[in-house]
Amino acid sequence: MADKEKETKNEPKTDLQKSKEKAKLQREDTLERLVVLGEHLIKQINDGQNPNISIPVRGSRNVEFDTVNKKIVLGGKVAHRYFFNVAHARRFMQTLLVASYAKKDLLEGNLTATLRDLYYAKKHTIPGTKENTIEEQKESDLAIVDLEVALDTFRERLHLRAEPKGRMAGDMVIQDRVRDKIDTIDLSHMGSGGWAVPSIVEQVEFKDLDAEYVLVAEKNAVFDRLNEDEYWAKNKCLIMTTAGQAARGARRLLQRLSQELNLPVYALTDADPYGFYIYSTMKYGSMALAHESDRLGCPAMKFLGMSISDIEHYNLRDVTIKAKDIDIKRAEEIKQYDWFKSKPWQAELNKFLEKKLKAEIQALSSKNLQYISNTYLPDKIKSQDFLP
Amino acid sequence: MADKEKETKNEPKTDLQKSKEKAKLQREDTLERLVVLGEHLIKQINDGQNPNISIPVRGSRNVEFDTVNKKIVLGGKVAHRYFFNVAHARRFMQTLLVASYAKKDLLEGNLTATLRDLYYAKKHTIPGTKENTIEEQKESDLAIVDLEVALDTFRERLHLRAEPKGRMAGDMVIQDRVRDKIDTIDLSHMGSGGWAVPSIVEQVEFKDLDAEYVLVAEKNAVFDRLNEDEYWAKNKCLIMTTAGQAARGARRLLQRLSQELNLPVYALTDADPYGFYIYSTMKYGSMALAHESDRLGCPAMKFLGMSISDIEHYNLRDVTIKAKDIDIKRAEEIKQYDWFKSKPWQAELNKFLEKKLKAEIQALSSKNLQYISNTYLPDKIKSQDFLP
Numbered sequence: 001m002a003d004k005e006k007e008t009k010n011e012p013k014t015d016l017q018k019s020k021e022k023a024k025l026q027r028e029d030t031l032e033r034l035v036v037l038g039e040h041l042i043k044q045i046n047d048g049q050n051p052n053i054s055i056p057v058r059g060s061r062n063v064e065f066d067t068v069n070k071k072i073v074l075g076g077k078v079a080h081r082y083f084f085n086v087a088h089a090r091r092f093m094q095t096l097l098v099a100s101y102a103k104k105d106l107l108e109g110n111l112t113a114t115l116r117d118l119y120y121a122k123k124h125t126i127p128g129t130k131e132n133t134i135e136e137q138k139e140s141d142l143a144i145v146d147l148e149v150a151l152d153t154f155r156e157r158l159h160l161r162a163e164p165k166g167r168m169a170g171d172m173v174i175q176d177r178v179r180d181k182i183d184t185i186d187l188s189h190m191g192s193g194g195w196a197v198p199s200i201v202e203q204v205e206f207k208d209l210d211a212e213y214v215l216v217a218e219k220n221a222v223f224d225r226l227n228e229d230e231y232w233a234k235n236k237c238l239i240m241t242t243a244g245q246a247a248r249g250a251r252r253l254l255q256r257l258s259q260e261l262n263l264p265v266y267a268l269t270d271a272d273p274y275g276f277y278i279y280s281t282m283k284y285g286s287m288a289l290a291h292e293s294d295r296l297g298c299p300a301m302k303f304l305g306m307s308i309s310d311i312e313h314y315n316l317r318d319v320t321i322k323a324k325d326i327d328i329k330r331a332e333e334i335k336q337y338d339w340f341k342s343k344p345w346q347a348e349l350n351k352f353l354e355k356k357l358k359a360e361i362q363a364l365s366s367k368n369l370q371y372i373s374n375t376y377l378p379d380k381i382k383s384q385d386f387l388p
Numbered sequence: 389m390a391d392k393e394k395e396t397k398n399e400p401k402t403d404l405q406k407s408k409e410k411a412k413l414q415r416e417d418t419l420e421r422l423v424v425l426g427e428h429l430i431k432q433i434n435d436g437q438n439p440n441i442s443i444p445v446r447g448s449r450n451v452e453f454d455t456v457n458k459k460i461v462l463g464g465k466v467a468h469r470y471f472f473n474v475a476h477a478r479r480f481m482q483t484l485l486v487a488s489y490a491k492k493d494l495l496e497g498n499l500t501a502t503l504r505d506l507y508y509a510k511k512h513t514i515p516g517t518k519e520n521t522i523e524e525q526k527e528s529d530l531a532i533v534d535l536e537v538a539l540d541t542f543r544e545r546l547h548l549r550a551e552p553k554g555r556m557a558g559d560m561v562i563q564d565r566v567r568d569k570i571d572t573i574d575l576s577h578m579g580s581g582g583w584a585v586p587s588i589v590e591q592v593e594f595k596d597l598d599a600e601y602v603l604v605a606e607k608n609a610v611f612d613r614l615n616e617d618e619y620w621a622k623n624k625c626l627i628m629t630t631a632g633q634a635a636r637g638a639r640r641l642l643q644r645l646s647q648e649l650n651l652p653v654y655a656l657t658d659a660d661p662y663g664f665y666i667y668s669t670m671k672y673g674s675m676a677l678a679h680e681s682d683r684l685g686c687p688a689m690k691f692l693g694m695s696i697s698d699i700e701h702y703n704l705r706d707v708t709i710k711a712k713d714i715d716i717k718r719a720e721e722i723k724q725y726d727w728f729k730s731k732p733w734q735a736e737l738n739k740f741l742e743k744k745l746k747a748e749i750q751a752l753s754s755k756n757l758q759y760i761s762n763t764y765l766p767d768k769i770k771s772q773d774f775l776p
Contacts, residue, residue: 105756105757109757111616111757111758112612112616113613113753113757114609114612114750116609116748116750116753117609117613117750117753117757120707120748120750120751120753120754121753121754121756121757123707123754124706125706161609161612163608163609164555164581164608164612167552167584174579175579176578176579176580176581177579177580178579178580178615178616178618179616179618181618181621183577183578183579184577185577185578185579189571189572189573190564190571190573190583190584191562191563191564191565191566191571191573191583191586191592192564192565192566192586192588192591193552193564193583193584193585193586194584194586195578195579195581195583195584196555196578196581196582196583196584197581198579198580198581198582198612199612200580203580204579220551220552221502221504221505221549221551224500224502224549224552224586224587225501225505227566228499228500228566228567230566230567230569233569318512318513319508319511360504360508362502362504362505362508363508365501365504365505365508365509366508366509366511368493368509369493369497369499369501369505369509370499
C-alpha cells in the first residue's frame with residue numbers, strides 16, 4: 001500500500017492536473033487578496049476608525065508613459081475611499097458588493113461571469129429604503145476597476161469575463177481547458193473559420209509551434225484573405241484578427257505570444273488615426289486601462305501597415321478616402337501622446353495632416369485580391385519597413 | 389496500363405476530391421448563369437434592341453409572407469433595367485461591373501472577396517470623363533443584390549464573403565475546406581473559445597453527430613455560460629452564439645443543421661422587441677433580404693425564450709428594464725408583421741405593450757449564475773414551452 005502511494009506520487013502529472021493546479025493557485029492568490037482587504041476593514045472598524053480602502057487614482061491626471069518599458073501606466077497618486085463620507089459611501093458599498101460577489105460566487109464557486117451578470121446579481125433595493133444598491137451597470141463596472149487596482153490584480157483573476165472577439169489560425173497547437181476537460185486544439189486545422197479567441201486566456205497553454213511571427217489584423221476581411229491564400233502556411237506565421245478594437249482576451253494572448261514564445265508581432269490596420277490608435281492600444285495599453293498595461297500591453301509589437309507612406313509607395317492614391325474633420329482632430333490629438341512622439345510616428349502623422357487622406361487596408365484589393373498576400377506583406381516584412 | 393487506369397477510377401473518392409468537385413459544380417453553375425446573362429445582352433445588342441436586364445423588384449412593395457413554407461419571399465413583380473435610359477444607365481453599368489468581377493476575378497480565379505474588396509476593385513474614373521464608376525460602396529452593394537436576384541442565386545455563390553460572426557461548440561465533427569486542405573474539426577474540443585463560424589459555410593460537411601438539438605443564443609455571454617457549465621455535453625446539444633443580429637454564415641449554418649440533420653433549433657434572445665426580431669430574421673428571413681429566405685431562413689426554428697411571460701413565471705420582475713418609447717414603437721410595428729400574427733405571439737406582444745417591461749437573458753443571473761443551465765433551459769425544454 002505504501003509502495004502504491006509512492007508510485008502514485010511519482011507519476012508525472014497530467015496536463016489536466018497541472019492546468020487545474022495552476023488555476024487553483026491563481027484563485028487562492030486572488031482570494032487571499034480579497035481576504036486581506038476584508039480583514040483590513042474589520043480591523044479599522046474594531047479600532048473605531050472610519051473604514052477606508054486605498055485606491056490608486058485613475059484617469060489622465062495619474063497616467064504616465066513609461067518610456068523604458070514602453071507602456072502607459074498609473075502614476076503614484078492614491079486616494080482613500082471612506083465609508084463615513086457622504087460622497088464616498090455609495091461607491092464604498094458597491095466596491096464591497098463586487099468584492100463579495102467575486103469571492104463567494106465566482107472564486108469560491110469556481111465560476112466566471114460577465115460584468116452584466118454581476119450587475120444583475122448585486123442590484124437590489126436596500127431593505128427598509130427605496131435606495132437601490134446599483135442603478136446603472138456603469139456603477140458596478142467602475143467598482144470592479146476600483147477593486148482591480150486596490151487589489152493590484154485584474155478582472156480575469158476575479159473570474160470576470162469580457163466580450164470575446166477575434167479569431168486565430170496558424171501552425172501551432174494549444175491546450176485550453178474548460179473545468180475537467182482539456183482540449184488540444186491544432187490551429188492549423190480550423191478550416192475557414194479559425195479558432196475563436198476566448199475572453200479569458202490564462203488557462204491556454206502553447207504546445208507545438210512552427211511559426212516565426214504573428215500577424216494581427218484589425219479586420220476580419222484580412223484574416224479571411226490571408227487564410228484563403230494559405231498565407232500562414234506559406235510564410236510560417238500565426239494570423240489573428242481582432243475584428244476592430246482588440247478585446248482583452250486577444251490583447252492578452254498577443255502579449256503572451258510575444259513574451260512567452262518570443263515571437264515578433266506585426267500589426268495591420270487601416271491607414272488612419274483610428275487604425276493607429278488600435279495599434280497603440282495593443283502595444284502600449286490605454287489611458288482608461290492604464291493599470292492593465294502590464295498584463296494587456298505588447299511593447300515589442302511593430303506597426304507593419306498600412307501607413308500613410310504606403311499610399312505613395314504602393315501607388316494607392318486613387319483609392320484613398322478624404323479625411324474628415326474628426327480624423328484630423330484625432331490625428332492632432334494622438335500626435336501629442338507621449339507614445340506617438342517618436343520621429344517616425346511624428347513624420348507619419350504630419351504626412352497625414354498634410355495630405356488629409358486615409359486608406360483602408362482593402363484598398364490593396366484594387367491591384368488584385370492576392371496583392372496583400374503575394375506582394376505587400378512579403379515586401380514589407382523582407383525590408384522590415386515597420387513603424388515603431 | 390488499362391488495368392491501372394481502371395483501378396484508379398474505381399478507387400473511392402477522398403473527402404477532399406468530393407468537396408472540390410462539389411465546389412467546382414457550384415462554380416460552373418454560377419458561371420453558366422453569368423454567361424447566359426451576358427449572351428442575352430449581346431443578342432439584344434445585335435438585334436438592335438435597347439439592352440436590358442430583368443430584375444425582380446425588391447422592397448416592401450414586392451415582399452410577401454409565404455404562410456405555408458413560413459418564409460418572407462419576393463412577390464412576382466419584375467422590372468427591366470435599360471442601358472439607354474438616363475435613370476437606369478449608371479446602375480446598369482454597375483451591375484455589369486459586378487458581374488464581370490464575379491466571373492473573371494472571383495469564380496474563374498476561384499477566390500472569394502468582401503463587398504468592400506469588390507468596391508475598391510471596380511471603382512475607377514471612366515476614361516475621358518470625370519465620372520467615377522462607383523462613388524459609394526452602397527452603390528456596388530445594391531448592384532450585387534440586383535445581380536443575385538437577376539441570376540436567381542446568392543452572393544456566396546458569387547464568391548462574396550460577408551462579415552463573419554458567431555461561435556459554436558458541441559458533440560459534432562465537421563469538415564471544412566480551404567483550397568486543397570480539408571480540416572476535420574471536432575466541435576467538442578474547441579476549448580473555451582469555440583469554433584468561429586465562417587462567412588461562407590457551403591463547403592462545411594457534417595460528420596459524426598451526437599446531439600439532439602441546437603441552442604442558438606443571441607449573446608456571447610450565454611454561450612460562455614453554457615460552455616463553462618458543460619451544458620452541451622450534459623444535455624446532448626450543439627450551442628451557437630450569433631453575437632447579436634445573426635450573420636449570413638451563422639444563419640445558413642442553422643438552416644443546414646435544421647434541414648440536413650433534422651435537428652430542432654431553439655433560439656434564446658433577450659425578452660424585448662429587438663430580441664424577437666433577431667429570432668424572426670433567423671426563422672423567416674427579412675424584408676430587406678426576402679430573396680434569400682430560401683437559403684438563410686430556418687422555418688422550423690422555435691423561440692425558447694426569454695419571453696415576456698417568463699418574467700412572471702420565473703419571478704424576474706425586480707430585474708426588468710422599463711421599455712423605452714422606441715421599444716414600444718418597435719413592438720407595435722412587429723405586431724403588424726404577418727409572421728408575428730399567430731395567437732401566441734400576438735398575446736406575447738400585447739403583454740409587452742401592457743406591462744412596458746423588458747428583460748435581458750442575463751437577468752436570470754440574479755437567481756444564480758447556473759440557473760440558466762440547471763433550471764431555466766431544462767425546464768423550458770422539458771415542458772416544450774416555446775413560442776412558434
